[in-house]
Amino acid sequence: MGKLLFAFVALGLLATTVVIAADSDPINDFCVADLTSPILFNGLVCKDPATVTGADFAFTGLEKAGDTNNSIGVAITPGFAGVNFPGLNTQGLSVARVDYAVGALLPPHTHPRATELLYVIQGELYVGFVDTNDKFYPAVIRKGDVYVFPRGLVHFQFNIGKSPAVALGVLNSQNPGVQLMANALFGAQPTIMDAVLAKAFIIPTSEVEIIKKGFGA
Amino acid sequence: MGKLLFAFVALGLLATTVVIAADSDPINDFCVADLTSPILFNGLVCKDPATVTGADFAFTGLEKAGDTNNSIGVAITPGFAGVNFPGLNTQGLSVARVDYAVGALLPPHTHPRATELLYVIQGELYVGFVDTNDKFYPAVIRKGDVYVFPRGLVHFQFNIGKSPAVALGVLNSQNPGVQLMANALFGAQPTIMDAVLAKAFIIPTSEVEIIKKGFGA
Amino acid sequence: MGKLLFAFVALGLLATTVVIAADSDPINDFCVADLTSPILFNGLVCKDPATVTGADFAFTGLEKAGDTNNSIGVAITPGFAGVNFPGLNTQGLSVARVDYAVGALLPPHTHPRATELLYVIQGELYVGFVDTNDKFYPAVIRKGDVYVFPRGLVHFQFNIGKSPAVALGVLNSQNPGVQLMANALFGAQPTIMDAVLAKAFIIPTSEVEIIKKGFGA
Amino acid sequence: MGKLLFAFVALGLLATTVVIAADSDPINDFCVADLTSPILFNGLVCKDPATVTGADFAFTGLEKAGDTNNSIGVAITPGFAGVNFPGLNTQGLSVARVDYAVGALLPPHTHPRATELLYVIQGELYVGFVDTNDKFYPAVIRKGDVYVFPRGLVHFQFNIGKSPAVALGVLNSQNPGVQLMANALFGAQPTIMDAVLAKAFIIPTSEVEIIKKGFGA
Amino acid sequence: MGKLLFAFVALGLLATTVVIAADSDPINDFCVADLTSPILFNGLVCKDPATVTGADFAFTGLEKAGDTNNSIGVAITPGFAGVNFPGLNTQGLSVARVDYAVGALLPPHTHPRATELLYVIQGELYVGFVDTNDKFYPAVIRKGDVYVFPRGLVHFQFNIGKSPAVALGVLNSQNPGVQLMANALFGAQPTIMDAVLAKAFIIPTSEVEIIKKGFGA
Amino acid sequence: MGKLLFAFVALGLLATTVVIAADSDPINDFCVADLTSPILFNGLVCKDPATVTGADFAFTGLEKAGDTNNSIGVAITPGFAGVNFPGLNTQGLSVARVDYAVGALLPPHTHPRATELLYVIQGELYVGFVDTNDKFYPAVIRKGDVYVFPRGLVHFQFNIGKSPAVALGVLNSQNPGVQLMANALFGAQPTIMDAVLAKAFIIPTSEVEIIKKGFGA
Structure with missing residues (x-):
C-alpha cells in the first residue's frame, strides 16, 4: 500500500496546489501568474508584465519521463498555470505528460471542468469513456493517434501494449481538476460511511471495508 | 434485480431523451423548444413565438410524488427543456424533484455540466461531495435547508430520517447530465473489461464480476 | 409610509451588501467567499480552502418564514454568495425564499443578470412576465409548480390564494440583481425629474408628485 | 393617441422581427445571416459564404434621420443582425441611431441582454440610469460625448437642448432587447390586472385605468 | 522617422497602460475601475461604489479632434476602462475616436480579443478586412455608415476622401488589443531575425533591413 | 511559384471547409458532427447519437508525416471538427500536426479565435509571438517542450535544427482560424491596393508589386 499511497498523495498535492486558478476569457495579451501572491480568488494574480520574457511561455518540464515505479505504474507530470507553468494563466489551457508502465492503468476519473484531448507519444493504449446513458465508447489508440474525452465524463487509459507508453493530455x-473515482469514493477523508458505498455498489459493508483498505482509508 | 434494472433503465431513457440541448446565453426573450424538430445540434429548435403563452413557462409535473417503489427507493422527476419543460430552452436552468423512501440513497453521481443547488422540501438528508483532493464535505440538511454541489464533483444524498424525504434540485x-458512478463503471454497455475495474478498485476480477451482476451487466 | 419605507430599505441594504460578486465559470472546485476581504472586484475573494468544511455548503437561513408584516406584505430572505451564503461564490447560482401575505404582491421587477426559476412551496400565485413586444405571459401556479422568468424581463408574483404563500426562487x-421598477423610477435618489416620468407614463406632473410620495421620494 | 400607438407599434414590429438571433462566441470568420431561413433557434442561419462580399459588412441605413413626427418625438433606426444588417450575425454587437425632437424623451427602458454605449452625434441629452439600490446616476452629455448604461439597468435619454438631437447606441x-417599462406594464397585451399595477405604483385602480388608456390598453 | 516613431510610441504607451483589464460577464451593477490599485489580474479593481456618480459613466474625451500631424496622419483617442474611462470596467465594451488626415491610412491591424463596429462621423473611408482564406472584403463608407470587422481578422481604414475623416470605433x-501588423513584424523589440521576415514575405534580407529601418528597428 | 501557390491553396481549402463550426459550451455529452448537413450556422449539426461509437472520438490522421516538399517546407495536417474529426464538435478543441523541413518556417500568423499550445514531437524550433506593444517573446524549444501562443497574437515557428521537426498544436x-499575415496582405483576392500596402510597410509601390508577385497576386 505504501507505493499506492505515495501515488495518490502525489496527485493530492497537485490538486492542493492548483486549487487557485481561473478560466474566463483573457482580457490582456497575457497575465503570467505570480505564484507568490497570497490573494485567493477565481484566478491568479499576474506578475509585472515588464519582467515577462519568452521564457515565461516555454515549459521544459515535460521532457523527462515520470517515475512509474509506484503502485499504479502511472506518473502524471503536469504543466499547469497554478503549479509550474504560470504562462498559461488566463489562457484556458493546461497540459500533462502521462507515463504508463507496461500493463498500467490510469484509473477511471473525471475532469470536472474540461474536455481532454489525448495524444499518444509512444505505445498503445486502450481508452474509453462512459456517457450519461452508461454507454461505453472504447478504442485502441497508438503512437500518433488522438482521442477526445468529452467534458466531465468518466474515462480511463490502459496500457495494453508490450512496452511503456507515453501520452500528452491537453x-x-x-x-480542469482530476477526480479519480475509486479514490474519491473509497479513499475520501473523512471517510464516506460504509452504508452509502454498500448501497451504491450493491455490495456488503464487509466488502466496502476491504476496498477502503486498498485506498488507505 | 428487476426493479433495480427498471430504475436504471428509467434514468437511461431520460438521458437519451435529453441528449439534444444547449446552454449558450439566451439571445431572444425566449425560445420555447419544439420537441418535434428532427434537427440535432448544440441546442433545441424554437417553436413559433406567436403560439407561445404563459402556460409554456409554467410546469406542473413536479407536484406529484414519484414512485419510490423500486430497487433503490429513489424517484427522480425531471423538469428539463429537452424532456417535458420546453420553456426552459436557452434559459440555462433545469430542475428535478427527488423522492427518497426511508433509508434510500441517491447514489454517488456527477453532473458533468452544472452546479446543483438542492432544497429539502421534506425530511432529513445526509449529503456530501468529494473534491479533487479526495476531501469529503458532508452535512445533514433538513426541511427548508439548501446545499450546493459544485460543478462536476461526485456527490450523493442519503435519507437518514424516519420518514420519506423530498427535495428539489436546480x-x-x-x-446538466447525470452520471451515476457505480452504474457507469460496473453497468456500462458494452461492459468495461474486468481488468480495468479490478485495478481501479484494487479488487480481484471475481469480485468485479459479482458487482457487475448487481448492475445487470 | 413607515412600513413601506422599511420594506424598501431592507431591499436596498441587500443590494448594497451584494454589490461585490462575480459570475465567470468556476476554476476551482470551490471558492468559499471571504466576506471580510476589503478587495472589491468582479468577484469575491476565497477563504483559505484548508478551513472549508461541509457546513460551508449548507445554508439553513431559508427555514424560517420571513416577516410579512410590512407595507407590501412580502418578505424576501436571500441566500446569496455576497451576503450570507459564501459557499455559492463562483458557482453561478443564488437562491431566495419569498413569503407573501394573503393578497400581497411582489411588484414588477427585473433581474438584470439572470433567469429565475420559481418553485411554489405553499399557496397559489398569479405570476407573469412581459416580453420586449409588450406581450404578457400570465399563469396561476400552485404548490409544487414551477415557473421560469426569462433573463432580464419584467415580472411579478401576486398571492391570489386564501392563505399566505411561500416560494423559492433560484x-x-x-x-442577479433585483430592480423593482416603480421604486427605481418613482423612488430613486436623487429623484428623477418630474418631466421625465410625466412623459414616460403620459400623466401630469402633479400625478408624478403623488406617486413619488408613495415611495418616500 | 394615434401617433403614440404608431410609435409603439413600430417598436413592437422591430421586436417581433428580431426575436430570432444568437450571441455565443463566433466560431467562423463570419456568418452573414440568411434572413429567409425558416429555422428558429438561439441564432440565425448563415448564407452561403461564397456569396458574401464586403457590402455585407457595410450598413448605410443609419445615414438618414428618422422621422420624429410621432407622439413621443423619438425615432429609433436599428442596425440589427435579425432585421436589416445580417453581417452582424454571431459578432456580438448591434447598433441603432436615435433621433430626438426638441424636448423629446426616450422613456425609461432596459436592454435585458446587453450593456449600451451611447455616443452623441448632435445636440444635448440629459441621461441616466438607476441601479438596484434605487440610486440614480444622471449626467448631461453633448456632441462627441459617450455614456455607458450597465447591462439590464433601467435608463432614459431626454433632449434638453434647443435643437433636435441625434445619438448612436452600440x-x-x-x-439586446428593448423593454420600455411604462409600455410593458400599462400597455401589455393581454392587459396586466389593475390590482397589480395599483399596488405596484401605490395608486388607485381608477388612476391605473387612466394611465392604461395612454398606452392604448 | 521622428514623427513615425512618435506615433508608434503613443500607441505603445496606450497598450502598456491597458494591459491590465478583464471581460467576463458583469456580476455587479457596475464596478468603476480604481486605476490606482497595484493588484494586477484578469480585470480591474473597483473603486468604492458609494463614491460613484453619474459622471463616472460619462466620457468627454472624444469631443476634441486628435492631432494628425504625425508620420501616418492618424490619431487614435481611446475611451478604455484601463486608461481613461474607468466606468467601462466589467461592461464588455471599449470605444475610440479616430481622426484621419487627407490620404491617411490606419494600417492593417487586428484586435486579438474583439469585433469592431466602425461608424463614420465625417468623411469617406475605404475599408476592408481579409478572412482566413485570404479573401478581401472591401467597401467605401461615408458619413453615417457603419462597417463591422469580425473578431481577430486583419483590417484597415484609408481616407480616400478630399477632406479629413473622423470615425468612432466600438x-x-x-x-480588445490593437496589433499593427507591419509594426509588430518589422518594428518588434527585440527584433525578429531577418531570415524569418525574408522567408515570410519572400524578399531578400537586404529588403527586410530596409523595411525595418522604416519602423525604427 | 508553383509550389508556393500549391501550399497556399491547400491552406485555403482547409479554411473553406472549416468555415462552418461553433464554440459555445457543450450541452450534450457529445455531438459528433454530421458533415453532410446542408445547414450552415454558428456550429455543426450532430449525427444520430445512436450510431456513435468509440471510433468517432479517435483520430488516426496525425500519424503520418505531412509532405513538406512544397515551397515553404511546412505541412499542416489538421484534426478539426469541421474537416476530418467530427468527434471534436462542441468540445472546444482542435489539433494539428505540423511537419517542418530543415530550415523551414511556418510564417507569422494569428489564430483569431484561440490560444495555441505547441508541443515539440521532434527537432528544435525557434518560436515567438509579438504582443500589442510590439514586444517580441522568442524562445528555442526542443523535443518534449511546449510553448503557449496567447489568443490572437501574431507568432511563428522556425526550424533551426539540423533535422526535420514535428510539432503538435492544440x-x-x-x-480557431489561421491567418498567415504576409499572404493575407500581399496575396489577398481581390488584391489590396498598392497604396495601402506601401503606406503600411513604408515601401514604394514598386516594392509592393514585387512582394505581391511572390504570393501569386
Whole structure:
C-alpha cells in the first residue's frame, strides 16, 4: 500500500496546489501568474508584465519521463498555470505528460471542468469513456493517434501494449481538476460511511471495508 | 434485480431523451423548444413565438410524488427543456424533484455540466461531495435547508430520517447530465473489461464480476 | 409610509451588501467567499480552502418564514454568495425564499443578470412576465409548480390564494440583481425629474408628485 | 393617441422581427445571416459564404434621420443582425441611431441582454440610469460625448437642448432587447390586472385605468 | 522617422497602460475601475461604489479632434476602462475616436480579443478586412455608415476622401488589443531575425533591413 | 511559384471547409458532427447519437508525416471538427500536426479565435509571438517542450535544427482560424491596393508589386 499511497498523495498535492486558478476569457495579451501572491480568488494574480520574457511561455518540464515505479505504474507530470507553468494563466489551457508502465492503468476519473484531448507519444493504449446513458465508447489508440474525452465524463487509459507508453493530455481549462473515482469514493477523508458505498455498489459493508483498505482509508 | 434494472433503465431513457440541448446565453426573450424538430445540434429548435403563452413557462409535473417503489427507493422527476419543460430552452436552468423512501440513497453521481443547488422540501438528508483532493464535505440538511454541489464533483444524498424525504434540485445548465458512478463503471454497455475495474478498485476480477451482476451487466 | 419605507430599505441594504460578486465559470472546485476581504472586484475573494468544511455548503437561513408584516406584505430572505451564503461564490447560482401575505404582491421587477426559476412551496400565485413586444405571459401556479422568468424581463408574483404563500426562487447568477421598477423610477435618489416620468407614463406632473410620495421620494 | 400607438407599434414590429438571433462566441470568420431561413433557434442561419462580399459588412441605413413626427418625438433606426444588417450575425454587437425632437424623451427602458454605449452625434441629452439600490446616476452629455448604461439597468435619454438631437447606441449583444417599462406594464397585451399595477405604483385602480388608456390598453 | 516613431510610441504607451483589464460577464451593477490599485489580474479593481456618480459613466474625451500631424496622419483617442474611462470596467465594451488626415491610412491591424463596429462621423473611408482564406472584403463608407470587422481578422481604414475623416470605433471587449501588423513584424523589440521576415514575405534580407529601418528597428 | 501557390491553396481549402463550426459550451455529452448537413450556422449539426461509437472520438490522421516538399517546407495536417474529426464538435478543441523541413518556417500568423499550445514531437524550433506593444517573446524549444501562443497574437515557428521537426498544436476553439499575415496582405483576392500596402510597410509601390508577385497576386 505504501507505493499506492505515495501515488495518490502525489496527485493530492497537485490538486492542493492548483486549487487557485481561473478560466474566463483573457482580457490582456497575457497575465503570467505570480505564484507568490497570497490573494485567493477565481484566478491568479499576474506578475509585472515588464519582467515577462519568452521564457515565461516555454515549459521544459515535460521532457523527462515520470517515475512509474509506484503502485499504479502511472506518473502524471503536469504543466499547469497554478503549479509550474504560470504562462498559461488566463489562457484556458493546461497540459500533462502521462507515463504508463507496461500493463498500467490510469484509473477511471473525471475532469470536472474540461474536455481532454489525448495524444499518444509512444505505445498503445486502450481508452474509453462512459456517457450519461452508461454507454461505453472504447478504442485502441497508438503512437500518433488522438482521442477526445468529452467534458466531465468518466474515462480511463490502459496500457495494453508490450512496452511503456507515453501520452500528452491537453485540456481546455487552466485548472480542469482530476477526480479519480475509486479514490474519491473509497479513499475520501473523512471517510464516506460504509452504508452509502454498500448501497451504491450493491455490495456488503464487509466488502466496502476491504476496498477502503486498498485506498488507505 | 428487476426493479433495480427498471430504475436504471428509467434514468437511461431520460438521458437519451435529453441528449439534444444547449446552454449558450439566451439571445431572444425566449425560445420555447419544439420537441418535434428532427434537427440535432448544440441546442433545441424554437417553436413559433406567436403560439407561445404563459402556460409554456409554467410546469406542473413536479407536484406529484414519484414512485419510490423500486430497487433503490429513489424517484427522480425531471423538469428539463429537452424532456417535458420546453420553456426552459436557452434559459440555462433545469430542475428535478427527488423522492427518497426511508433509508434510500441517491447514489454517488456527477453532473458533468452544472452546479446543483438542492432544497429539502421534506425530511432529513445526509449529503456530501468529494473534491479533487479526495476531501469529503458532508452535512445533514433538513426541511427548508439548501446545499450546493459544485460543478462536476461526485456527490450523493442519503435519507437518514424516519420518514420519506423530498427535495428539489436546480442546476445551472438546461441539460446538466447525470452520471451515476457505480452504474457507469460496473453497468456500462458494452461492459468495461474486468481488468480495468479490478485495478481501479484494487479488487480481484471475481469480485468485479459479482458487482457487475448487481448492475445487470 | 413607515412600513413601506422599511420594506424598501431592507431591499436596498441587500443590494448594497451584494454589490461585490462575480459570475465567470468556476476554476476551482470551490471558492468559499471571504466576506471580510476589503478587495472589491468582479468577484469575491476565497477563504483559505484548508478551513472549508461541509457546513460551508449548507445554508439553513431559508427555514424560517420571513416577516410579512410590512407595507407590501412580502418578505424576501436571500441566500446569496455576497451576503450570507459564501459557499455559492463562483458557482453561478443564488437562491431566495419569498413569503407573501394573503393578497400581497411582489411588484414588477427585473433581474438584470439572470433567469429565475420559481418553485411554489405553499399557496397559489398569479405570476407573469412581459416580453420586449409588450406581450404578457400570465399563469396561476400552485404548490409544487414551477415557473421560469426569462433573463432580464419584467415580472411579478401576486398571492391570489386564501392563505399566505411561500416560494423559492433560484437564479443562474450569484448576484442577479433585483430592480423593482416603480421604486427605481418613482423612488430613486436623487429623484428623477418630474418631466421625465410625466412623459414616460403620459400623466401630469402633479400625478408624478403623488406617486413619488408613495415611495418616500 | 394615434401617433403614440404608431410609435409603439413600430417598436413592437422591430421586436417581433428580431426575436430570432444568437450571441455565443463566433466560431467562423463570419456568418452573414440568411434572413429567409425558416429555422428558429438561439441564432440565425448563415448564407452561403461564397456569396458574401464586403457590402455585407457595410450598413448605410443609419445615414438618414428618422422621422420624429410621432407622439413621443423619438425615432429609433436599428442596425440589427435579425432585421436589416445580417453581417452582424454571431459578432456580438448591434447598433441603432436615435433621433430626438426638441424636448423629446426616450422613456425609461432596459436592454435585458446587453450593456449600451451611447455616443452623441448632435445636440444635448440629459441621461441616466438607476441601479438596484434605487440610486440614480444622471449626467448631461453633448456632441462627441459617450455614456455607458450597465447591462439590464433601467435608463432614459431626454433632449434638453434647443435643437433636435441625434445619438448612436452600440450594444454588446446582437439582439439586446428593448423593454420600455411604462409600455410593458400599462400597455401589455393581454392587459396586466389593475390590482397589480395599483399596488405596484401605490395608486388607485381608477388612476391605473387612466394611465392604461395612454398606452392604448 | 521622428514623427513615425512618435506615433508608434503613443500607441505603445496606450497598450502598456491597458494591459491590465478583464471581460467576463458583469456580476455587479457596475464596478468603476480604481486605476490606482497595484493588484494586477484578469480585470480591474473597483473603486468604492458609494463614491460613484453619474459622471463616472460619462466620457468627454472624444469631443476634441486628435492631432494628425504625425508620420501616418492618424490619431487614435481611446475611451478604455484601463486608461481613461474607468466606468467601462466589467461592461464588455471599449470605444475610440479616430481622426484621419487627407490620404491617411490606419494600417492593417487586428484586435486579438474583439469585433469592431466602425461608424463614420465625417468623411469617406475605404475599408476592408481579409478572412482566413485570404479573401478581401472591401467597401467605401461615408458619413453615417457603419462597417463591422469580425473578431481577430486583419483590417484597415484609408481616407480616400478630399477632406479629413473622423470615425468612432466600438469594440466588444474592454481591452480588445490593437496589433499593427507591419509594426509588430518589422518594428518588434527585440527584433525578429531577418531570415524569418525574408522567408515570410519572400524578399531578400537586404529588403527586410530596409523595411525595418522604416519602423525604427 | 508553383509550389508556393500549391501550399497556399491547400491552406485555403482547409479554411473553406472549416468555415462552418461553433464554440459555445457543450450541452450534450457529445455531438459528433454530421458533415453532410446542408445547414450552415454558428456550429455543426450532430449525427444520430445512436450510431456513435468509440471510433468517432479517435483520430488516426496525425500519424503520418505531412509532405513538406512544397515551397515553404511546412505541412499542416489538421484534426478539426469541421474537416476530418467530427468527434471534436462542441468540445472546444482542435489539433494539428505540423511537419517542418530543415530550415523551414511556418510564417507569422494569428489564430483569431484561440490560444495555441505547441508541443515539440521532434527537432528544435525557434518560436515567438509579438504582443500589442510590439514586444517580441522568442524562445528555442526542443523535443518534449511546449510553448503557449496567447489568443490572437501574431507568432511563428522556425526550424533551426539540423533535422526535420514535428510539432503538435492544440487550440482551445474547434475552429480557431489561421491567418498567415504576409499572404493575407500581399496575396489577398481581390488584391489590396498598392497604396495601402506601401503606406503600411513604408515601401514604394514598386516594392509592393514585387512582394505581391511572390504570393501569386
